[in-house]
Amino acid sequence: MEFREAKNKFVQTWGALGSQWGINKTMAQIHALLMVSNDAISMEDIMEELQISRGNASMNLRALMDWGIVYKEYKAGERREFFTAEKNLDELAVKIARERSKREIRPALKVLKEVSSIETNNSDEANHFIDQTTKLYDFVLKADNMLEKATEFKDNWLGKLVLKIMK
Known part of the structure; x- marks a missing residue:
């Protein structure tokens, strides 16, 4: 299995499990994507990777930040916001x-x-x-x-x- 395929399988599986844990599928997929990413990811990259709307990405990122398991990061010279998940x-x-x-x-x-x-x-x-x-x-x-x-x-x-x- 190639890296890209393995990553996609993990994100999709984590998303499916999320609904059993009491959160929505997209919220779990975003969390999975951020958790396995070695760098912070922009909302635009999350939207593209998961094929979701800006509103959906924004709402679920806010919920994950409310849970305290996703953080916003700023990069010098960038206007976009970046996000990362709790790694510990x-x-x-x-x-x-x-x-x-x-x-x-x-x-x-x-x-x-x-x-x-x-x-x-x-x-x-x-x-x-x-x-x-x-x-x-x-x-x-x-x-x-x-x-x-x-x-x-x-x-x-x-x-x-x-x-x-x-x-």
Whole structure:
């Protein structure tokens, strides 16, 4: 397989997986393209490479920057903006985990807390509902706390030491 074919296959596959991860295909393709590029890429080059419109490229680049996994770069003498992706995979995983928690897990926790604290008429059905939603809230909260601890782990000196020893 030639380089160009391999790169295209990676970008297309990453894009297809993106929709399973909760982001749109184009956003994932742009991220993949930037992640495997050794230099920052202009929006025009992204548009050409992926055959997408300026609006689509602009909207998805903004979303990736909001996630904190794509950065804008300026080059001396250039009027165009260039973009690059987070290359450190540990840092990338932490940023994605934090963003997904903020966008998905915390809103779910809010709803679970609300629905599990309803007034009950002491019917078996209502009591079962409250019991199950309370258990689900507790489980999701523990999972979110574990995710938070895991993302904080690498930021403290002990976590860095453990990671260094494991390598």
